[in-house]
Amino acid sequence: MPDxxxxxxxxxxxNGKSHSLTVEPRMLLVELLREALDLTGTHxxxxxxxxxxxxxxxxxxxxxxxxxxxxxxxxxxxVTVEGLEKxxxxxxxxxxxxxxxxxxxxxxxxxxxxSTLQLLSKNPTPSEKDVxxxxxxxxxxxxxxxxxxxxxxxxxxxxxxx
Amino acid sequence: MxxxxxxxxxxxxxxxxxTMLSQLGENARFLAGGQSLIPLMKLRFSNPSxxxxxxxxxxxxxxxxxxxxxxxxxxxxxxxIENSATAxxxxxLHDCAAGIADVQVRNRGTIGGSLAEADPSGDWATVLLTQDxxxxxLGPKGERTVPLRDFITDAYTTVLDHDELIREVIVxxxxxxxxxxxxAFKRSAPVYPTASAAVQLTLDDGACKDAxxxxxxxxxxxxxAKDSEDALRGREIGDKAIAAAMEAARTxxxxxxxxxxxxxxxxxxxxxxxxxxxxxxxxxxxxxQVEVGHIYA
Numbered sequence: 454m455p456d457x458x459x460x461x462x463x464x465x466x467x468n469g470k471s472h473s474l475t476v477e478p479r480m481l482l483v484e485l486l487r488e489a490l491d492l493t494g495t496h497x498x499x500x501x502x503x504x505x506x507x508x509x510x511x512x513x514x515x516x517x518x519x520x521x522x523x524x525x526x527x528x529x530x531x532v533t534v535e536g537l538e539k540x541x542x543x544x545x546x547x548x549x550x551x552x553x554x555x556x557x558x559x560x561x562x563x564x565x566x567x568s569t570l571q572l573l574s575k576n577p578t579p580s581e582k583d584v585x586x587x588x589x590x591x592x593x594x595x596x597x598x599x600x601x602x603x604x605x606x607x608x609x610x611x612x613x614x615x
Numbered sequence: 616m617x618x619x620x621x622x623x624x625x626x627x628x629x630x631x632x633x634t635m636l637s638q639l640g641e642n643a644r645f646l647a648g649g650q651s652l653i654p655l656m657k658l659r660f661s662n663p664s665x666x667x668x669x670x671x672x673x674x675x676x677x678x679x680x681x682x683x684x685x686x687x688x689x690x691x692x693x694x695x696i697e698n699s700a701t702a703x704x705x706x707x708l709h710d711c712a713a714g715i716a717d718v719q720v721r722n723r724g725t726i727g728g729s730l731a732e733a734d735p736s737g738d739w740a741t742v743l744l745t746q747d748x749x750x751x752x753l754g755p756k757g758e759r760t761v762p763l764r765d766f767i768t769d770a771y772t773t774v775l776d777h778d779e780l781i782r783e784v785i786v787x788x789x790x791x792x793x794x795x796x797x798x799a800f801k802r803s804a805p806v807y808p809t810a811s812a813a814v815q816l817t818l819d820d821g822a823c824k825d826a827x828x829x830x831x832x833x834x835x836x837x838x839x840a841k842d843s844e845d846a847l848r849g850r851e852i853g854d855k856a857i858a859a860a861m862e863a864a865r866t867x868x869x870x871x872x873x874x875x876x877x878x879x880x881x882x883x884x885x886x887x888x889x890x891x892x893x894x895x896x897x898x899x900x901x902x903x904q905v906e907v908g909h910i911y912a
Contacts, residue, residue: 478622501654503806521649
């Protein structure tokens with residue numbers, strides 16, 4: 454008889470909304486977000502803990518959601534790119550990425566914006582070195598990064614007092 | 616990519632986790648931060664039938680100073696060590712924590728998980744081999760303390776029994792006049808280093824009273840470069856002694872050629888890292904504050 458793998462009940466808050474779900478233990482957090490909650494702004498890039506396209510904020514910390522089991526996120530508070538915009542108004546980070554041409558194809562952009570969110574929440578006035586270190590785990594194949602650095606510095610300036 | 620299906624268990628204490636693992640048998644594994652295990656499971660190199668998740672056990676992540684040593688709960692994340700003023704009392708620990716992979720991985724990966732995984736390219740074992748480091752290990756039968764130098768026996772292999780885990784990592788604070796440095800060379804942030812070197816020097820009136828040197832990523836485990844240490848111990852550290860230590864490190868290294876470089880390239884690289892780490896450790900031993908990070912290509 455084949456082994457049966459019992460599902461696990463979990464609860465989590467995503468972008469301020471509570472969810473109760475029953476998941477297979479091997480389900481990855483990124484799949485939970487994309488498949489179960491239809492939040493497809495979180496992208497799967499390399500699926501090997503390298504590229505950072507799947508970066509989300511879990512209890513205030515940026516993580517690669519392709520390398521977290523959904524069951525490990527039980528009881529947690531998650532922010533995805535869909536949680537940045539408020540009342541139809543872009544978040545200062547989103548606005549800055551647009552204004553500075555900090556994206557081209559856009560595939561890496563949600564992950565980069567969430568890495569930026571963690572950076573600015575802990576360090577509102579980052580140096581260029583701080584910025585480079587904060588996004589070292591996010592790969593962009595289009596921009597060459599310079600416009601992303603500019604976008605993050607602009608976001609830091611625009612977030613002051615926000 | 617999905618791992619093979621597995622049964623998921625949560626423990627409420629580390630002792631309970633060890634007992635669970637022993638009852639679940641050989642195909643059960645502990646899950647800590649998961650930053651090594653989950654990728655291995657997705658590639659199906661590791662296929663446990665049961666995972667016992669340690670991350671919901673309370674009181675397992677802490678950094679405390681107690682009687683001349685720093686105590687790290689095994690589930691303390693690299694990022695917590697990176698940002699801890701207490702951990703910075705031993706600057707080489709900050710060198711290591713701040714350079715492991717990237718922000719996202721440091722937010723999940725744990726010091727205990729990294730040591731228990733014993734990846735030949737892991738950072739912690741190399742650094743902690745140069746320190747007076749002990750591991751408090753816990754199994755269903757009780758606790759034991761293992762010095763780190765006796766802990767890792769081969770690639771991905773430690774003295775831990777199947778149902779035993781690391782509970783605490785204890786690192787003695789070096790005395791005044793003793794300082795270390797850790798340098799790792801990486802092609803980019805998220806990857807393992809190509810080679811790494813950790814150096815701890817104790818200076819006495821300018822002369823080298825003691826030296827401990829460990830090399831990473833250039834063998835099946837992190838290794839002590841004892842001939843490099845001998846090249847420095849009891850001598851004034853000048854160009855000649857450093858050149859001898861570099862040559863000894865080249866010989867001590869036994870790297871595998873791979874996509875990160877040829878064996879000869881890695882030998883030259885690790886010798887260069889030893890040189891730079893010696894120079895930084897000397898400045899620190901003289902009381903200078905020196906910031907060190909991993910070096911990117």
